[in-house]
Amino acid sequence: MSYRKAGLVMLGLLLMAAGQLLAQETSTPEERARWAEITHKLESNPLDEGTVKDGEWALNRLSEVHDIHVPLCPALLGEFNDPKYKYRHEITRQYMLASGAFLIENPDKAADTKAVNLAAVESVLKTYQGILQQKPDAKAKALDDLLKKQSQGKLKDALKPCP
Numbered sequence: 001m002s003y004r005k006a007g008l009v010m011l012g013l014l015l016m017a018a019g020q021l022l023a024q025e026t027s028t029p030e031e032r033a034r035w036a037e038i039t040h041k042l043e044s045n046p047l048d049e050g051t052v053k054d055g056e057w058a059l060n061r062l063s064e065v066h067d068i069h070v071p072l073c074p075a076l077l078g079e080f081n082d083p084k085y086k087y088r089h090e091i092t093r094q095y096m097l098a099s100g101a102f103l104i105e106n107p108d109k110a111a112d113t114k115a116v117n118l119a120a121v122e123s124v125l126k127t128y129q130g131i132l133q134q135k136p137d138a139k140a141k142a143l144d145d146l147l148k149k150q151s152q153g154k155l156k157d158a159l160k161p162c163p
Contacts (some may be wrong), residue, residue, distance in 0.1 A: 005139060027065040030103045039094070039101040043126035046090050047134050059093050062100050070099040073112050073162030079142045080124065087131050087138055091124055098123030117158055125150055 027035075038054045045051050062068060072095075080091045102109070102119040111114050128143045149158035 025065060026067040028073065029060070030063075032068070034058070035097065036101040036104050039097040040124065042097065042130075043123055044092075044130055046087075046094070046127045046130045052090075055093055055097060058097055058100075061096065061144070065079060067110055068100055068103055070103065071116060071162075072096070072099070073113070073117050075160035075162055076117060076121065079146075079160070081143065082140060085140045087128075087135075087140075089126060090117055091140075091143070094124050094127040095120045112158075112161055114159075117159060117162060121146065121155065121159060122150070 012139065014156070030045070032058045035058045040050065041048075041051045042055050048129045062070065064151065077092065080095055081088050098120040099116050101123070102116050106115070106119075125147055128140070133136050146155065146158065
């Protein structure tokens, strides 16, 4: 094969690879619907092996795409990420997925970070309660405190401000 043909073949392969990468940068409507569905399934059954696997896929894919931007709040993430808490990954994953699901389900509120964070924390608390149903000894003080605030109708005021 001549250098010119080899160069054209290489160029073609590079263009195909670039096309695949660009195609992966945005999510499809089907993916967005699936992310929201998985997020809500995790709220009620956060330790189910199949749902957990789907949750990991959704989290990885959500981090790959550029059309859904999840505004993370370091203050809230810090509360959920206690290194001593066995289920911190499940809780943190839920916070991120729930933020994405809120943005997907409420695109008109994308700029309202308070609403995004409130919805995400509410989802986290559902997930936490689901974990407690299966593992009653899986208590976390920060999450128990947020549940108490929620039951008092003060959850929105209890959330730490985010930039």
